Amino acid sequence: MIDIYSMEVLVPSLVMIGAMSAAMTWGFFKVRGLMNEDKKK
Numbered sequence: 001m002i003d004i005y006s007m008e009v010l011v012p013s014l015v016m017i018g019a020m021s022a023a024m025t026w027g028f029f030k031v032r033g034l035m036n037e038d039k040k041k
Contacts, residue, residue: 002010
């Protein structure tokens with residue numbers, strides 16, 4: 001069973017991990033899009 005203290009510690013870390021993953025994924029597609037645009041020129 002997870003107690004309140006564990007939740008207070010775990011939830012913010014999981015949120016941060018999710019946010020970092022989302023930012024890295026978005027950055028990857030952004031860079032890939034820019035590289036594809038650059039090849040067309």
